[in-house]
Amino acid sequence: xxxxxxxxxxxxxxxxxxxxxxxxxxxxxxxxxxxxxxxxxxxxxxxxxxxxxxxxxxxxxxxxxxxxxxxxxxxxxxxxxxxxxxxxxxxxxxxxxxxxxxxxxxxxxxxxxxxxxxxxxxxxxxxxxxxxxxxxxxxxxxxxxxxxxxxxxxxxxxxxxxxxxxxxxx
Amino acid sequence: xxxxxxxxxxxxxxxxxxxxxxxxxxxxxxxxxxxxxxxxxxxxxxxxxxxxxxxxxxxxxxxxxxxxxxxxxxxxxxxxxxxxxxxxxxxxxxxxxxxxxxxxxxxxxxxxxxxxxxxxxxxxxxxxxxxxxxxxxxxxxxxxxxxxxxxxxxxxxxxxxxxxxxxxxxxxxxxxxxxxxxxxxxxxxxxxxxxxxxxxxxxxxxxxxxxxxxxxxxxxxxxxxxxxxxxxxxxxxxxxxxxxxxxxxxxxxxxxxxxxxxxxxxxxxxxxxxxxxxxxxxxxxxxxx
Numbered sequence: 001x002x003x004x005x006x007x008x009x010x011x012x013x014x015x016x017x018x019x020x021x022x023x024x025x026x027x028x029x030x031x032x033x034x035x036x037x038x039x040x041x042x043x044x045x046x047x048x049x050x051x052x053x054x055x056x057x058x059x060x061x062x063x064x065x066x067x068x069x070x071x072x073x074x075x076x077x078x079x080x081x082x083x084x085x086x087x088x089x090x091x092x093x094x095x096x097x098x099x100x101x102x103x104x105x106x107x108x109x110x111x112x113x114x115x116x117x118x119x120x121x122x123x124x125x126x127x128x129x130x131x132x133x134x135x136x137x138x139x140x141x142x143x144x145x146x147x148x149x150x151x152x153x154x155x156x157x158x159x160x161x162x163x164x165x166x167x168x169x170x
Numbered sequence: 171x172x173x174x175x176x177x178x179x180x181x182x183x184x185x186x187x188x189x190x191x192x193x194x195x196x197x198x199x200x201x202x203x204x205x206x207x208x209x210x211x212x213x214x215x216x217x218x219x220x221x222x223x224x225x226x227x228x229x230x231x232x233x234x235x236x237x238x239x240x241x242x243x244x245x246x247x248x249x250x251x252x253x254x255x256x257x258x259x260x261x262x263x264x265x266x267x268x269x270x271x272x273x274x275x276x277x278x279x280x281x282x283x284x285x286x287x288x289x290x291x292x293x294x295x296x297x298x299x300x301x302x303x304x305x306x307x308x309x310x311x312x313x314x315x316x317x318x319x320x321x322x323x324x325x326x327x328x329x330x331x332x333x334x335x336x337x338x339x340x341x342x343x344x345x346x347x348x349x350x351x352x353x354x355x356x357x358x359x360x361x362x363x364x365x366x367x368x369x370x371x372x373x374x375x376x377x378x379x380x381x382x383x384x385x386x387x388x389x390x391x392x393x394x395x396x397x398x399x400x401x402x403x404x405x406x407x408x409x410x411x412x413x414x415x416x417x418x419x420x421x422x423x424x425x426x427x428x429x430x431x432x433x434x435x436x437x438x439x440x441x442x443x444x445x446x447x448x449x450x451x452x453x454x455x456x457x458x459x
Contacts, residue, residue, distance in 0.1 A: 045357050066435050131409045
């Protein structure tokens with residue numbers, strides 16, 4: 001039930017209910033939710049600091065940590081400036097890669113209608129300019145999901161600097 | 171204190187006793203550099219007292235002040251605190267004033283029309299005997315500069331000196347000097363840079379402070395000549411801020427250039443967004459501090 005889901009959201013990281021939810025959400029492989037943090041215009045600085053700390057902890061090289069921080073910042077900035085004005089970041093590690101999902105669950109200011117056949121540019125007209133271009137440049141992978149009143153962008157950074165699913169034997 | 175209570179360092183009179191309060195070492199160096207530059211340009215004797223004359227010479231060097239040349243020519247003196255204001259037995263206002271009067275007499279003897287003395291007061295933070303005489307020194311300096319063709323700039327770190335001391339010594343100064351500041355909070359500081367002219371960003375810069383950045387860039391553009399954007403103490407900058415700086419650079423007359431001083435990671439970010447391909451822009455890397 002949605003009501004129950006929302007109640008479990010503010011639980012502290014490490015809470016088993018949150019972890020169970022997260023694992024169900026974030027993929028089939030072995031995953032660990034590292035960070036789940038709400039943000040708005042007043043907390044972008046704290047968001048960057050938290051992402052940086054967790055990326056370093058996960059073993060991402062320094063220059064790639066800088067790239068991850070700016071990718072998350074630009075996505076979050078888009079949510080603040082052109083979307084709902086606030087959002088949520090979830091960060092987890094899976095299969096040798098860091099995943100950062102920025103969600104903006106309010107209605108975008110521009111009032112776009114997501115259509116099943118539309119391309120990403122049509123669904124996210126607010127994600128333009130140098131910000132998103134830079135995210136695409138620095139991230140190893142980026143995916144965007146957009147539904148009615150719910151937009152989620154996920155960037156993936158490989159911890160070893162290359163795609164583990166390609167380089168791993170087997 | 172409201173900004174209007176401050177005097178621009180470039181507008182100090184020839185017998186000013188100015189109190190420079192700073193929050194960052196860069197402010198002290200920058201405002202001292204402006205004070206020194208204008209003094210040298212006026213043909214005055216210039217004395218700079220600091221904990222490390224060697225370091226101060228190097229730091230004035232990148233601010234386009236040829237301290238070594240001026241010292242060799244006799245127009246400039248780079249003095250160490252322990253050779254000037256502080257003696258081996260500690261501090262005494264009388265001894266410090268003797269040193270200052272010597273500087274003035276020496277300057278006059280050599281025919282200089284005036285003298286400028288920049289004092290980095292950080293030596294007074296160290297525990298030493300006689301330091302309670304600091305206000306006496308400041309009061310006596312006020313008495314000497316009047317009508318003497320001597321101006322003295324005393325640099326106090328407002329984070330490290332206690333407010334009571336600062337309030338006490340401020341009374342004996344004729345002017346209060348600080349960097350013109352466009353934005354200042356715990357995360358970000360944007361202020362004017364005097365030497366070389368431009369602006370200085372420290373901390374983390376993002377779109378939330380874009381109005382202040384636009385104002386600072388606008389004022390820098392209105393001043394003639396080349397512009398330096400000093401980001402040596404900037405650890406983060408977002409795409410929209412980089413874009414604003416690049417647009418400001420692109421709007422300049424072709425004869426003017428923009429120097430971007432930044433750490434390697436920030437430099438790489440500017441290059442990613444195409445700043446290294448702008449003909450008027452030069453990207454200069456600095457070591458992390």
